[in-house]
Amino acid sequence: MPQTARPLSKKEIRQENERVILDAAEKVFAEAGFGGATMQLIADVAGLPKANLHYYFPTKESLYRQVVQSIFQNWLKAADIFDDAPGPSEGIGAYIDAKMEISRRHPAGSKVWASEVMHRAPVIQDYLETTLVEWTEGRMNVIQRWINEGKMDPIDPRHLLYMLWATTQHYADFGHQIETLNNGTPLSQEQWEAAKSSVKSIILKGIGAVDPG
Amino acid sequence: MPQTARPLSKKEIRQENERVILDAAEKVFAEAGFGGATMQLIADVAGLPKANLHYYFPTKESLYRQVVQSIFQNWLKAADIFDDAPGPSEGIGAYIDAKMEISRRHPAGSKVWASEVMHRAPVIQDYLETTLVEWTEGRMNVIQRWINEGKMDPIDPRHLLYMLWATTQHYADFGHQIETLNNGTPLSQEQWEAAKSSVKSIILKGIGAVDPG
DNA sequence: TCCCATCCTGACCGTATGGTCAAGATTAGA
DNA sequence: TCTAATCTTGACCATACGGTCAGGATGGGA
Numbered sequence: 001m002p003q004t005a006r007p008l009s010k011k012e013i014r015q016e017n018e019r020v021i022l023d024a025a026e027k028v029f030a031e032a033g034f035g036g037a038t039m040q041l042i043a044d045v046a047g048l049p050k051a052n053l054h055y056y057f058p059t060k061e062s063l064y065r066q067v068v069q070s071i072f073q074n075w076l077k078a079a080d081i082f083d084d085a086p087g088p089s090e091g092i093g094a095y096i097d098a099k100m101e102i103s104r105r106h107p108a109g110s111k112v113w114a115s116e117v118m119h120r121a122p123v124i125q126d127y128l129e130t131t132l133v134e135w136t137e138g139r140m141n142v143i144q145r146w147i148n149e150g151k152m153d154p155i156d157p158r159h160l161l162y163m164l165w166a167t168t169q170h171y172a173d174f175g176h177q178i179e180t181l182n183n184g185t186p187l188s189q190e191q192w193e194a195a196k197s198s199v200k201s202i203i204l205k206g207i208g209a210v211d212p213g
Numbered sequence: 214m215p216q217t218a219r220p221l222s223k224k225e226i227r228q229e230n231e232r233v234i235l236d237a238a239e240k241v242f243a244e245a246g247f248g249g250a251t252m253q254l255i256a257d258v259a260g261l262p263k264a265n266l267h268y269y270f271p272t273k274e275s276l277y278r279q280v281v282q283s284i285f286q287n288w289l290k291a292a293d294i295f296d297d298a299p300g301p302s303e304g305i306g307a308y309i310d311a312k313m314e315i316s317r318r319h320p321a322g323s324k325v326w327a328s329e330v331m332h333r334a335p336v337i338q339d340y341l342e343t344t345l346v347e348w349t350e351g352r353m354n355v356i357q358r359w360i361n362e363g364k365m366d367p368i369d370p371r372h373l374l375y376m377l378w379a380t381t382q383h384y385a386d387f388g389h390q391i392e393t394l395n396n397g398t399p400l401s402q403e404q405w406e407a408a409k410s411s412v413k414s415i416i417l418k419g420i421g422a423v424d425p426g
Numbered sequence: 427t428c429c430c431a432t433c434c435t436g437a438c439c440g441t442a443t444g445g446t447c448a449a450g451a452t453t454a455g456a
Numbered sequence: 457t458c459t460a461a462t463c464t465t466g467a468c469c470a471t472a473c474g475g476t477c478a479g480g481a482t483g484g485g486a
Contacts, residue, residue: 001429010462017463031332035249039444049465054445056463086347111331119244120322120389128393136394153418159411162391176333178375180341181349198372204276205366206419223432223483230433252474264435267475 018056020046026067029107033115034064065123068116072111072127077149078102082139088209091142093200096168100196103172110172136161153208160207167199231269232261239280243321246328247277260339278336281329284322285340291315295352300364301422304355306413313409316385323385349374366421373420380412 024046028037039060043050057063078098085091103110121128136158143157171178179186187195221229233261237259241250252273256263270276291311298304316323334341349371356370392399400408 013453013463033248033328033332035246036332037248038442040442050444051446051465051467052463055465058445060444080406114331114386115246115328117387117390118327119246119249121393125393128326128390129397132390133394155415156407156411158394159408161417162383162408163380163412163415166379166387170375170379170383173327174330174375174379176343177330177345180334180338181346181371182259184342194369195372195375201374202368202373202419203415204419205421206415206417208418209378221483226433226483251472253472262435263474264437264476265433268433268435271475273474 014056017048017052021048021053021056021063022023022067022070024114025063026071026108029064029067030111034060034119061123066125067112069127071113072124072131074102074106074109075113076131076135079139082142087149088143089204089211090206091146092164092207093204095164096200097196097205099164099168100171100192100199101116103168103170103175104192107172108133109176110169110187114169114173151210154208155207163203171195227269230261230265234261234266234269234276235280235283238276239284239321239325242277242280242328243324247332267421274336280325281337282340284319284326285337285344287315287319287322288326289344289348291415292348292352295355300362301356301420302417302424305377305420306360306417308377309413309416310409312377312381313384313405313412316381316383316388317405320385320388323382327382327386364423368420370379376416380416384408 019043025037025042028042028045031037032041037060039053041051042063043053048055053063057066079095081094081098082091085094116122116124132149140157141163143152143155143160146152147154147157182191234255238255240252241255241258244250250273251268253263255276256266259266266276270279292308293411294311296306298307309389329335329337352374353370356365356368356373359365360367360370395404
């Protein structure tokens, strides 16, 4: 017997629909930008009537805000790895791996984030000024400690962080360009590994990270 | 006597107006994205009536296309430096300087370019497939030659190029984030120099570029 | 001076978009 | 079973946008 489709409860319906809408919105905002995205297209991608979107998210802005906020959470989470690491080889190496993996699996999210920041962060500026500033200072302290302990060269931690962000996110944000330069085909598993290892090798050697062990 | 304002010739009028419009368009497209930009706003920034824009550029797309094309030209030009250099220290060092300078002076152009590529290059895909592919292969050959000559480590030239693009353009595309993390103030002259030298130092050391002389 | 080509622009148009609403369907729970 | 709360949706609205156009202004060349 092919699955007794028990009707969903109200709570389940809400959860499921919000998820479907947010996923569709992320995709559409990434592909068209905030201004180019239309509620109708998001609705089509989500497979729901447009009026239903407005039932769950009153305005286009409120929908966009939720998309960006959840992306920001992911963005920060990737760095837990950073703190527990004994030194830059492990910490920064793992951070690069984690961010490259995000670029690979959630390119749409990365693009929405890039777009938001490029347009002067109209909806998450307050987060940048509080959460991001704190987060950055924390990570800078870790790097500075590694420098003091002689585990890497005396690099300006700020610019190292920028380089890490730039390089890893580039593989998502400029994925189309990279694909075009790869004969129009997406990077294969091997090519992703090669990318990761190139990035890690250049940066870790570049900051004079002492090889562990 | 305060300047006899000779009336402009037709040719001058056209040149001047097209320049004013293209400048305004670049700014507005950078700030709002293609979809978010309006002809009215571009007209206001240019200080001309909207109908006048349509006299010089028949459609929004055609205006956008010209903006992107001229940015692409600049993008490519920055790499002449590359070819004549005797080795990676000079060539890549100078390339980083040049691209950082572009990021500093023409952040709007960089953002428009990033946005175009992020949205799968709807108007310049053909350029990517021809000009950019050729250009990239040329530069990869130069890097490979340096590797063969033992002037740097055997890095995958492709990923090195991506890192150069990513890192330098990041200072324009994510300039707002960088500014926010700099107490809300733009980078000073000294800070730009520090950024350039951090980037150069990490990358040149990271690829094992043999110091010249 | 006169005529033509180019330039300029306020007023206008059709359409697409974000958002609303009222009426119906479905579930919760008393 | 009956009522209230939640969910669903087609039809509708006001606005903003890209684009058009007719008619006037301005400069070029003979």
